[in-house]
Amino acid sequence: MERAATEEPVLVVPLRGVGRELAYRAGPAGGLVEAGSLVRIPLGRRVELGVVVKVGDDGGYEGGELKSLQGLVQPFPVLREEGLELARWMAAYYSCGREQVLEVMIPRAVRQGMAPKRERVLRLGKKPEAEELAALEKRAPQQGRVLAFLAGQLAVDRWPRALLRKRLEVSPAVLDGLVEKGWLREEEDLSERLAYDDELAGAERVSGEAEVRLTEEQAAAARDLEAAVEAAAFTVRLLHGVTGSGKTEVYMRVMERVLRGGGGVIFLVPEVALTPQTVGRLRARFAVLGEKVVVWHSHLSDGQRADAWRALARGESRIVVGARSAVFAPVANLRLIVVDEEHEPAYKQEEVPRYHGRDVAVYRAMLNGAVCLLGSATPSLESLHNVATGKYGILHLRKRVDDRQLPLLHVVDMRREKGGRVFSQLLADKMRDRFERREQTILFLNRRGHDSSLHCPDCGYVAMCDHCDITLTHHLHDKRLRCHMCGDEAAVPRVCPNCRSPKIHYKGSGTQKVEAQAARILPGAKVVRIDADTMRRRHAFREHLSAFRQGKIDVLVGTQMIGKGLDFPNVTLVGLMDADLSLHLPDFRASERSFQLLVQVSGRSGRGDRSGEVVVQSYLPSSPPIQFARQQDFDGFTSDELEHRREFGYPPYRHLLHHLFRGKSVEKVRFYAEQWRKQVEPGLKELGVEIKGPAPCPVERIQDFFRYQLWYFCGKVTPVGDYLSEQRRAFQWDKEVIEILDVDAVNLL
Ligand code: ADP
Ligand code: ZN
Ligand code: ZN
Numbered sequence: 031m032e033r034a035a036t037e038e039p040v041l042v043v044p045l046r047g048v049g050r051e052l053a054y055r056a057g058p059a060g061g062l063v064e065a066g067s068l069v070r071i072p073l074g075r076r077v078e079l080g081v082v083v084k085v086g087d088d089g090g091y092e093g094g095e096l097k098s099l100q101g102l103v104q105p106f107p108v109l110r111e112e113g114l115e116l117a118r119w120m121a122a123y124y125s126c127g128r129e130q131v132l133e134v135m136i137p138r139a140v141r142q143g144m145a146p147k148r149e150r151v152l153r154l155g156k157k158p159e160a161e162e163l164a165a166l167e168k169r170a171p172q173q174g175r176v177l178a179f180l181a182g183q184l185a186v187d188r189w190p191r192a193l194l195r196k197r198l199e200v201s202p203a204v205l206d207g208l209v210e211k212g213w214l215r216e217e218e219d220l221s222e223r224l225a226y227d228d229e230l231a232g233a234e235r236v237s238g239e240a241e242v243r244l245t246e247e248q249a250a251a252a253r254d255l256e257a258a259v260e261a262a263a264f265t266v267r268l269l270h271g272v273t274g275s276g277k278t279e280v281y282m283r284v285m286e287r288v289l290r291g292g293g294g295v296i297f298l299v300p301e302v303a304l305t306p307q308t309v310g311r312l313r314a315r316f317a318v319l320g321e322k323v324v325v326w327h328s329h330l331s332d333g334q335r336a337d338a339w340r341a342l343a344r345g346e347s348r349i350v351v352g353a354r355s356a357v358f359a360p361v362a363n364l365r366l367i368v369v370d371e372e373h374e375p376a377y378k379q380e381e382v383p384r385y386h387g388r389d390v391a392v393y394r395a396m397l398n399g400a401v402c403l404l405g406s407a408t409p410s411l412e413s414l415h416n417v418a419t420g421k422y423g424i425l426h427l428r429k430r431v432d433d434r435q436l437p438l439l440h441v442v443d444m445r446r447e448k449g450g451r452v453f454s455q456l457l458a459d460k461m462r463d464r465f466e467r468r469e470q471t472i473l474f475l476n477r478r479g480h481d482s483s484l485h486c487p488d489c490g491y492v493a494m495c496d497h498c499d500i501t502l503t504h505h506l507h508d509k510r511l512r513c514h515m516c517g518d519e520a521a522v523p524r525v526c527p528n529c530r531s532p533k534i535h536y537k538g539s540g541t542q543k544v545e546a547q548a549a550r551i552l553p554g555a556k557v558v559r560i561d562a563d564t565m566r567r568r569h570a571f572r573e574h575l576s577a578f579r580q581g582k583i584d585v586l587v588g589t590q591m592i593g594k595g596l597d598f599p600n601v602t603l604v605g606l607m608d609a610d611l612s613l614h615l616p617d618f619r620a621s622e623r624s625f626q627l628l629v630q631v632s633g634r635s636g637r638g639d640r641s642g643e644v645v646v647q648s649y650l651p652s653s654p655p656i657q658f659a660r661q662q663d664f665d666g667f668t669s670d671e672l673e674h675r676r677e678f679g680y681p682p683y684r685h686l687l688h689h690l691f692r693g694k695s696v697e698k699v700r701f702y703a704e705q706w707r708k709q710v711e712p713g714l715k716e717l718g719v720e721i722k723g724p725a726p727c728p729v730e731r732i733q734d735f736f737r738y739q740l741w742y743f744c745g746k747v748t749p750v751g752d753y754l755s756e757q758r759r760a761f762q763w764d765k766e767v768i769e770i771l772d773v774d775a776v777n778l779l
Pocket of ligand 1: 277
């Protein structure tokens with residue numbers, strides 16, 4: 031890497047404000063400055079942060095003498111050449127500032143120059159023989175207990191003294207005694223604030239520990255992928271494997287090949303909630319190779335993040351597992367990116383930069399000549415289209431491991447059930463049956479709260495949020511009505527606020543009601559609810575899942591949080607309470623989402639030795655997603671759905687850019703959206719873009735802001751994005767109208 035001498039000019043992208051590159055003189059830190067360095071720059075009267083993007087170039091600066099950099103924030107570059115290139119591409123593709131991309135690529139703790147913490151750690155001094163342990167346990171039981179614990183740990187070989195004391199509840203004297211006898215060594219070390227290295231980690235580590243014999247299908251997929259890794263050239267593979275077909279096992283084989291060859295791996299999961307399970311499996315598998323698996327997501331403390339970042343950047347750790355933003359982790363010698371559950375909308379970031387984690391993963395793999403492996407039981411139509419056009423290769427796992435059957439899916443027509451019941455007769459019977467056999471049930475629905483809405487049968491009144499165009503949700507535990515869009519709340523009225531009728535009542539059922547009803551029909555059963563409301567407490571999710579895995583919970587009730595990726599062998603029944611909800615969304619992907627949901631949720635059932643069943647409750651039992659899911663007919667659903675998409679030119683046949691206008695005055699919002707269309711129409715037509723709108727969004731008002739949208743359909747994004755960026759700069763905006771451009775939009779509400 032080229033380094034700057036003191037007098038040399040460098041080009042810097044400031045992280046705040048200016049939106050373009052500025053030239054500086056390298057200055058006193060000259061010998062250390064290189065492309066990717068994070069530096070302090072004088073900017074007007076302030077000192078700001080910036081990233082050096084080029085050394086030995088002043089970008090044609092003509093303003094007299096250059097100012098000097100004021101030094102480095104971190105002693106080594108925070109981005110490599112590939113990172114700088116990725117930022118350049120993302121800014122162009124997602125029509126945003128490069129500084130906005132750099133800001134998400136470099137964690138705050140790193141930007142703030144956070145230094146590692148030091149602490150006292152203990153390691154095993156020598157490995158005790160069984161007799162020695164027994165002798166010690168007799169003579170000094172406390173010391174014996176500590177030594178036995180440490181000797182039994184495979185994955186972790188260094189323990190912060192404070193953590194060990196807390197975990198084993200021993201006095202300092204016990205540890206000192208072991209150090210004196212030479213059983214333990216004590217030293218000062220850099221503290222690693224390693225996430226999930228705590229009491230719960232043990233329970234999460236139960237599965238995946240033993241290496242298994244691959245099935246024929248798994249072995250074929252692994253062979254193909256290992257060859258791709260060996261070839262060391264950019265490729266993308268879509269691993270389409272039914273639920274429970276052992277995709278994770280395939281990922282791990284390929285990862286192992288990469289690690290043995292000295293490469294690094296990024297493993298993406300769609301939700302923070304899924305990281306503990308995956309981390310547990312990977313740590314158990316790779317500990318024997320001496321690999322440390324690093325966790326990366328938005329819930330880490332700054333300290334944990336800085337440590338994770340440093341461990342990866344220095345090549346001390348070569349595997350990172352995390353949600354979306356882990357795609358930027360500074361993994362050295364990156365050879366493989368795994369994107370698990372690649373179809374998940376959660377990979378899309380809903381704030382600037384509005385990037386798609388999967389698509390960035392593909393691009394980053396390309397920059398590194400690496401393999402990108404996308405896995406799912408229900409691949410997105412986008413990825414299937416890329417397979418069809420030859421951009422991605424595809425691998426199939428059509429069978430579950432051990433010849434386990436895919437679960438039997440029953441569809442219950444709720445129009446024929448007695449009114450007002452939460453559970454159909456069939457589902458209730460099956461739940462009782464499972465409880466008697468000590469097997470577990472998951473009940474799944476899309477709504478939190480007790481009942482969905484408050485409704486008056488006399489005048490038709492429905493309780494709405496005062497600030498958003500959606501109904502309020504009733505929450506039983508504190509008897510409040512809440513808006514799930516803006517969080518506003520109100521007391522539950524006793525009579526209809528409109529006509530004073532006392533008949534006002536609740537319609538629909540939320541997680542709380544399902545939980546209460548399940549407890550009623552299964553006396554003595556332990557029923558636990560997992561949703562965004564119960565998850566406010568830290569670690570609550572992991573605790574519940576651990577308890578569920580250990581069989582301490584009979585019925586788990588939850589929202590989509592529990593519909594993904596989880597692997598519980600003792601679950602033999604899954605109930606989908608209201609399969610229609612996602613069908614009604616005003617979104618062209620509603621069918622695809624419903625189908626994915628059905629298949630994914632069903633996939634949680636029958637993963638162990640016993641076969642599983644699924645009960646789907648629906649008022650529209652004949653709708654295509656439900657019928658295709660019932661027949662396990664993925665290809666049928668896909669070709670049907672693709673046909674529709676092709677007809678209307680929707681994604682994946684064209685890209686969709688979503689342009690949102692919002693503001694407190696509906697007239698202004700509409701007016702500016704219309705003016706904007708007039709301005710860009712000729713230019714966009716020339717680029718072959720089809721424009722729709724402006725029209726009100728499906729949820730027209732959120733938090734008192736009115737929302738209008740325009741849709742642009744196009745074949746290639748970047749020329750359109752460039753044109754729009756240029757026009758956005760030229761347009762006469764009103765400061766009360768906010769506009770948001772979302773490339774490859776996923777959320778259309
Ligand atoms: P998927 O991610 O495809 O839904 P998993 O990778 O979670 O499936 O595998 C499902 C279960 O099957 C896991 O408990 C896993 O340990 C186990 N498993 C995977 N491959 C095999 C195999 N070849 N033989 C036996 N068990 C396996
Ligand atoms: Zn009324
Ligand atoms: Zn609201």
